[in-house]
Amino acid sequence: MTSVLHAHAASRASCRLVNGRTSTAPGQCKGPRRHGQTSWRLDAVKYPFASLIQQLKGTKESQSVQDEHYPETTGRPQPDCPIISCCGGGIFFFWELGVLLYLQKQFDLGGVQVRGASAGALLSTLVACDVDLEKALASATVRIRRVEAMERKLGLVGLAGQLVGDWLADLLPEDAAQRAHRRGLHIVVTEVPSFRLTTVKRFDSKQDLVQANLASTHIPFFTDGAPSYDYKGQPCIDGSLWDFVFADNSDYLKAEGRAVLVDYFKDDQLSTNRLDFIRLASPDEILSLVGFGYRYASRADEAGEFELALGRLRRSPLSRLVSGGFLPGFLFGSG
Numbered sequence: 001m002t003s004v005l006h007a008h009a010a011s012r013a014s015c016r017l018v019n020g021r022t023s024t025a026p027g028q029c030k031g032p033r034r035h036g037q038t039s040w041r042l043d044a045v046k047y048p049f050a051s052l053i054q055q056l057k058g059t060k061e062s063q064s065v066q067d068e069h070y071p072e073t074t075g076r077p078q079p080d081c082p083i084i085s086c087c088g089g090g091i092f093f094f095w096e097l098g099v100l101l102y103l104q105k106q107f108d109l110g111g112v113q114v115r116g117a118s119a120g121a122l123l124s125t126l127v128a129c130d131v132d133l134e135k136a137l138a139s140a141t142v143r144i145r146r147v148e149a150m151e152r153k154l155g156l157v158g159l160a161g162q163l164v165g166d167w168l169a170d171l172l173p174e175d176a177a178q179r180a181h182r183r184g185l186h187i188v189v190t191e192v193p194s195f196r197l198t199t200v201k202r203f204d205s206k207q208d209l210v211q212a213n214l215a216s217t218h219i220p221f222f223t224d225g226a227p228s229y230d231y232k233g234q235p236c237i238d239g240s241l242w243d244f245v246f247a248d249n250s251d252y253l254k255a256e257g258r259a260v261l262v263d264y265f266k267d268d269q270l271s272t273n274r275l276d277f278i279r280l281a282s283p284d285e286i287l288s289l290v291g292f293g294y295r296y297a298s299r300a301d302e303a304g305e306f307e308l309a310l311g312r313l314r315r316s317p318l319s320r321l322v323s324g325g326f327l328p329g330f331l332f333g334s335g
Helices: 002-010 050-064 090-106 119-128 133-146 160-171 176-182 206-216 241-246 251-257 283-302 307-313 317-323 326-331
Strands: 016-018 021-023 083-086 113-117 186-191 196-200 229-231 234-237 259-262
Touching (some): 083 090, 083 119, 083 251, 113 119, 119 133, 119 160, 119 186, 133 283, 176 206, 206 234
Parallel strands (some): 083 113, 113 186
Antiparallel strands (some): 186 234, 229 234
16 A cells, blocks of 8 residues: 555646547646536536426425434434535545545544435445544545456446455444444435435444445446345335436535535546546546645645534644554645
8 A cells, every 4th residue: 555655645646638628637736626517417407307306305305304403312313413424426425535634633423413415425434433534535546446447348337346345344344333423423315216315323333334335326227237225125216316316415415504614526636527436447536636635635624614513622743643644644745
């Protein structure tokens, strides 16, 4: 792992020009977004059925997004506790991981409630279960190499579900369900065929928690060849479906404006193309994404964006020194 990081530190990501346009791998090039060119989400205004679907979405989401308050359970976050919501993003999971590395170093997140959809569900689960994020990063890169995904014409198509499930099962502690409950973990899924957005916040076991994540990350046919993932008898697909369609995060993730949203779409120094989220990235590109996320969080913190929600949880200088590993220090450099 160290040799990979050192090699990456010595290299600079580059852009290539294709047919007069800049073509980039995820996270490789820095520069402002151009409206309508770099967004991977659909423009709700131009989508032919946007108005009708928005009304349907609002109705269905309002039925599922309920009960912001929790029972008085020892160790469980209180209704007014800070919330961190990790949004969908596919390969940009690694950008989000970079953000969380920064937040963990700067703030004590032990009492923060976490929510997530799709790739964000994976990250929220890792945080809720106190999994070492650097270990999770190293494990992911090793597994991608092991299946020789970069050499396959279809990359991770048909393999992603098994790969993610095994990776998560290996990382999570045996008491993962109890830890998730204590942290108020909520995982967003999309039920089919109703396309109703709903959340899972009760987990029977570690395996049940893994399966909820697989439901939230299921991209039809891409993940494992199946159109949906059966979770407790209910067919489900990716929990960020509506976010993709309407270029906005669900009201549930936004939590009435109270949540710190971890969303790579907010990073104006990250140049992306619309479908980059399903693109397979090399280990060096993965580390580049982690670095972009970490540096974005640093800039956002300097601008005071976390102060209202997380300010009272800020660590002391000594605590930051003790909590920080070598990886965040490496990623902190400008780029």
